[in-house]
Amino acid sequence: MKKLHFFLASAFLCLMLVVPAGAADKDTIVSAIISTIQSMDPAKAYDDSSANKLYNIYDTLVAFKKTKTDEFEPRIATEIPTVANGGISKDGMTYTFKIRKGVKFHNGADLTPQDVVYSFKRNMITDAEGGPMALLLEPLTGIGNTRKDGKIIPGIFEKIDNSIEAKGDTVVFHLPKPFPPILGILTYTAGAILDKDWAIANGCWDGNIANAAKFNGPDTGKEPLHHITNGTNAYQLKKWEAGKEMILERFDDHWGKNAAFKTVRIKIIPEWSTRKMMFLNGDVNDMEIDAQYFAEMEKTKGIKLYKYPQLGVVCAMFTQKIEMTANPYVGSGKLDGKGIPSNFFADKNVRLAFAYAIDYKAIIKEVANGLGSIPANPIVDGLPYQKDTFHPQFDLAKVEEYLKKAHGGKLWKTGFKLTLLHNTGREIRRVAATMMAENISSLNPKFNIDVQAMDWGEYLTAIQQHRLPGFVVAWGADYPDPHNFVYPYLHSEGFYSKYIGYNNPEADKLIKMGIETASIDERRKIYYKLQDIWAEDIPGVTIIQKLGAKALSGHINGFNPNPMYQGTYTFYYQLY
Amino acid sequence: METKTEHPKLKEIKFTLYRIFRNPSAIIGIILLLAFTFVAIFAPLIAPPKYKHRPYMMPHKGYSMTPKAPNKDHVFGTTSGQYDIFYGVVWGTRSAFKVGIIVVITAFVIGASLGIIAGYYGGWIDEIIMRVVDVFFAVPFTILAMAFVVRFGRGLDQIMIALTLVVWRRYARVMRAGVLSVRNEDYILAAKSMGVTDIGIMLRHVFPNAVYPVMVIAFMDAGSIVITAAFLSFIGLGAPIGYADWGQMLAMARNYIVGPAGEPLKFWYTIFFPGTAMILFVLAWNLFGDAIRDAFDPKLRRK
């Protein structure tokens, strides 16, 4: 009996061995991503995994031109509005888009200017929690939200209703104030064009502005378009098993050139080793690679590798007003050698000392394997109005000099103890924090700096509570304009600057002027000045502007690396 | 009385030792354990720490992510982040003992006390304690440990607390079963009738006679706990990066387990040294535990 079992089992095994391990299908692209695709609702999707898929399913009015971030190509609009062609009014407050004709949705319906108007209104009205709609609400209504403290802001829906209208074959946007980067924002999936009838039939806003409140802020996962799509772009959603895989299939009635690959299969493979083996075996055709593995992949034959700059920046930030109650990261909470006071980093000497303690070149060379550069300030290379400003270089003598000057010379005598933080799984951030800790601790036995990792959620919460003395964070562009970078880093209400207690009224004033000015020359002056303020105040220090890296199977052509899109992004319809 | 019992006890110990050393796998286990103990005790001499106040942080030269093969300066090579593997393996021995022994002893104290109390008193005390144990038992080991670690935060100390809170449940259950089997023995009843206090009976009579199965489990756990801790490190809930802990070292090298195309074993040393140390450590405790079981089991020893 037992022998029979054994025989059957062996026969079975042999049978399986002769079946070849599935040959790669040339009409399919298999794409490996790391994190879960969160939502297919354009009013909710704000993570890279989701946005990238939406780009392939939905169309926007305009898109970035291949590898450019300052030139656009028309999608649903037939031309890019400019002041010269009358698409943009002289005051920069009215934008007119001519809408393409003969565009079909995946369900066969025709696209009309009414669909465009409805889509923008519907997405803004929905404004799902944690969604991207603030990007459009800010330029179109002047208010970045539909809700404040969980309550709907009175009159916001009327503002939305008045901001956009259809006129004949065109759609007109009315801005309350000029907002120069708006074309860049319109490329984002927050401006995805939906089919009005289909959307209403599936439970979206019914088109009546009086009913808007009912459709605002749906519960997470209950967004009406969470798992269904009906776009006009070259791929349609065939199957989505959330958290596992997604399959896109070519839409043959696409208004433009049809996609070359029939099927796109997107898999979530979190473990790098597994992902790499599958890529090398041809079971995965498209994936992002971390800088640290770029060199090893370069040796592989028959694959295509891309590296390209990213509009993003990693910064070390120093909290000038630390929340001290029950804070485990500040030691005793006093300048007594066993801790730090709340205003430890308010002294510019201390910030400078920490900034000089990072070996920037070593980070670029060793951790990022050369895939990056040191930006002088948060307005990184590739953004308009960028200029070089003062940036500290690694110099232990300078660290010592500034620490001796800090807190009236007391710091050097008494010493201090604090914890620097970074979030888990980010090597550059960890190394930068470790460098500051080790280099400064090496100067004086009384200096005691610990480094600690936190998971992302905990990290964000602690930053928001002003509890972290020093931390390393990153920012990626929502749209390619300096405003998107100076606001979080320099405005008193900006994401990082607010939580480190940075408040410079002049910076606030300049930032407001910068975004409300249409003139290029005026804006240049403003952003130059803001960059000088950053260099002068040193609220934090920029560490690296990374290059994105991507690997594609050798037989796939046509990938356009764009600094707005990280290595996870692929516009599958451009490939052939 | 004392002198009379002395002699058979000595005989017993001799017999036990004979039983243990008759078993070759036990000898392997003991030799391995002695070797690890030696390394752990003399770690500061074998691999002098670079940071005196934080000896468990592995020294690193440079920051490069790509591991470097064994060479003159780093006999075992360096792992991702240029941490010295030799140093990590040596000091990791201490971490392993620390985690294994502290967790097991703490859990043993908690579990065994609750088990004795439950078994000895019986009734509603027993009912309450054992239902709590049942609840803890119903959640699989790793999952309960993961939940506790998520709660307490990352780090080796947190892992130790979390594992203690999971491991005790088994000791309580096994201890209680042992107590139940001796509770109504004559010598216990005799002690009771002589007016010995409950605590006295539990410590002097119940505990020594019921403890052996718990001890066997504890010996084996001292090894296997290190694996669970390693898995927690692997999924990113473990000790900080750079901490001399075998599990953390495997986690740091995880992306180099599979080398580049064409040289799949290029970074073998990043896994081989900490991995071997870990396997041998667990093996040692298990062989030792197995031998103890064989030697002490009253049902088997004389056969």
Place this chain on the structure above:
Amino acid sequence: MAAFIARRLMFMVVVLFGVSILMFSILMSFSPERRAAAFVRTPQQVKEIPNLVKKYGLDKPFYIQYVNWIKQISQGNFGYSTVAASPTLDAIKKYFPTTIELNLFSLPIIITLGIWLGTVAGIHRDTFIDHTTRIVAIIGWSLPTFLFALILLMIFYSQFQLFPPEIISNHIDDFISNNPDKFIQYTGMYVIDGLLNGNFEVVFDALKHLVLPVVTQVTVVIAILVRVMRSSMLEEISKDYIITAKAKGVDTHTINHKHAKKNALLPAITVAGWLVALSIEGSVAVEFIFNRAGLGLLLVKAATQLDIPVVLAISILLGLIYVVANLIIDVLYAVIDPRIRLN
């Protein structure tokens, strides 16, 4: 017997209730902001945290949150999972078959092989066979699962391209999703569905994907059973009736395998529940490395990203499985050994 089962069922409810309180109190003792942060992906969204706390009532007292949660659960609502981007219950329904399938293959192998090895080791105590079996089993047990799995993958997938990771090949997956009428997914387990549909290509493909995970799991889990079976066998063959039988000249092989083994199996059954728990736990690391979308993979992602609804739901589900498995074992045991019922 009926009273025995009724008592055990009561006990089961009490334990599950306890599990829910235990897990809830572990995970709900995070600050409200911390739990709200699980919904947040980018720095841009952080300003939403206070709103989320209010909206989901995360700052309410513990018992109110617990009661609300129990109410939700009783309506089949286990909350929304961010790592699976769907309601938790849907996610578990989708992920669970994969885990069951893996264990459906590994458990029988573990049990038959484990009992056999344990018996042999027990009979030949202190011989070469005994030591080898034990050492090999212990090495398997000492191997970190993730490491072993990666090494297997490196050899059998990277080098020889035999056994791929994941659950099913792309072309089979395409076939299944393109032909919902020709291939009906009864269980979500590909091998069984393949057999039910009479489609052996699917069966073979699914089996090919199962080889390495099953090997890993068997190697890691089997040691427990070998050890229990061995000592139970040792105890049995040292009993008087066996010794008597041997003295009477009954064939040793018959005694060992027919009589001793049968009786030695009894104590081994007591660890069966533990074995199920271990096996499911083993799936966590296996699924992670082989990228099999099962409960284990879901759990790792959920635990590292603090997706509380998933961690809670999985612990309770596994608790339920464990308790039910133990109930079945107890009943079996009571049937086999009537002395148990008297207690």
